[in-house]
Amino acid sequence: MTVAAGIGYALLALGPSLSLFTAVISHKPFLILTLLSSTLAWLMTLIALSAVWRAFLPFKTAAWWPYALLILTSVAFQEALRLFLWRLYKRMEEILDAFADRVSKPRLFITDKMQIALAGGMGHGVAHAIFFCISLLTPAFGPATYYVEKCSQIPFFLVSEWVGVVVGTASKREMKKDGSRQMSCWLLNGNMKKRKRKCKNDKHHSCDMNYYSALAFATIHTFSMVIAFNGYSEGKRVDQYFAPVVHLAAGMLTLMNLASGGCMIGIPLLYGIAILTLAHCGKMVWTMLTQNRSRVGNVLY
Numbered sequence: 001m002t003v004a005a006g007i008g009y010a011l012l013a014l015g016p017s018l019s020l021f022t023a024v025i026s027h028k029p030f031l032i033l034t035l036l037s038s039t040l041a042w043l044m045t046l047i048a049l050s051a052v053w054r055a056f057l058p059f060k061t062a063a064w065w066p067y068a069l070l071i072l073t074s075v076a077f078q079e080a081l082r083l084f085l086w087r088l089y090k091r092m093e094e095i096l097d098a099f100a101d102r103v104s105k106p107r108l109f110i111t112d113k114m115q116i117a118l119a120g121g122m123g124h125g126v127a128h129a130i131f132f133c134i135s136l137l138t139p140a141f142g143p144a145t146y147y148v149e150k151c152s153q154i155p156f157f158l159v160s161e162w163v164g165v166v167v168g169t170a171s172k173r174e175m176k177k178d179g180s181r182q183m184s185c186w187l188l189n190g191n192m193k194k195r196k197r198k199c200k201n202d203k204h205h206s207c208d209m210n211y212y213s214a215l216a217f218a219t220i221h222t223f224s225m226v227i228a229f230n231g232y233s234e235g236k237r238v239d240q241y242f243a244p245v246v247h248l249a250a251g252m253l254t255l256m257n258l259a260s261g262g263c264m265i266g267i268p269l270l271y272g273i274a275i276l277t278l279a280h281c282g283k284m285v286w287t288m289l290t291q292n293r294s295r296v297g298n299v300l301y
Helices: 003-025 029-053 065-102 110-132 156-162 172-178 214-234 237-258 263-300
Strands: 144-147 163-167 184-188 194-198 209-213
Touching: 003 029, 003 110, 003 214, 029 065, 029 110, 065 110, 065 214, 065 237, 110 214, 110 263, 214 237, 214 263, 237 263
Parallel strands: none
Antiparallel strands: 144 184, 163 209, 184 194
């Protein structure tokens, strides 16, 4: 592994969000503050959730149901946060509209409202990617890479960009020092020729992993916030339920990575959900803009 590879993995996870931030968010300080506030709120829910689960972690069993329960409570916490942010946003919108009326300025446009929701969703997605993914990248800048037994077809660090990893009984320090159980390293020598070396096999350490997708979840978080906010605003039940259902389905899909070779199925399905979320958001935004344009045209006519 090299510095270039480490940077490449980071850009793989955060590149689309960085591009969206540069194109849309960075030009408006208010949207930057919204993104930072959303990021902080997401981290606070994670701290609260960790306090609840602290007594039960790490799991002593290889069964899937404790992880499913953990994902369920995590999704519930985050969806409650989404609803709280919506109520906070509506209060803020009322204040801004009232101020605009006092100074004889136009109220928030529909595009402004969408961008606020987009910034809030991006805050969730970026916080997720940094916490679960980028924090694991430090060893990627060294001379080796890892292959995990349950997903041996893909390098560990590449999986961590696609799938952020929460390590249970094996710490990142142990992984960097001597590897986890049944993990192999591909080392590059001075001539850039690959030679395979088995890492130490420590029977006292296992790598119990609960996978969360970094890039896919960044997409889901970012655009499902736009969908949810529109659903709350317009009273559309489909859009209101879309975000939590997709969030829960994506989380449960990551349980497939606990099975041997499950990442080869789980990751494509997860990205299918991300594409579905992006497509639904795009269709919804196009419909709203078209209707708004027609409404404005009728008023002017």
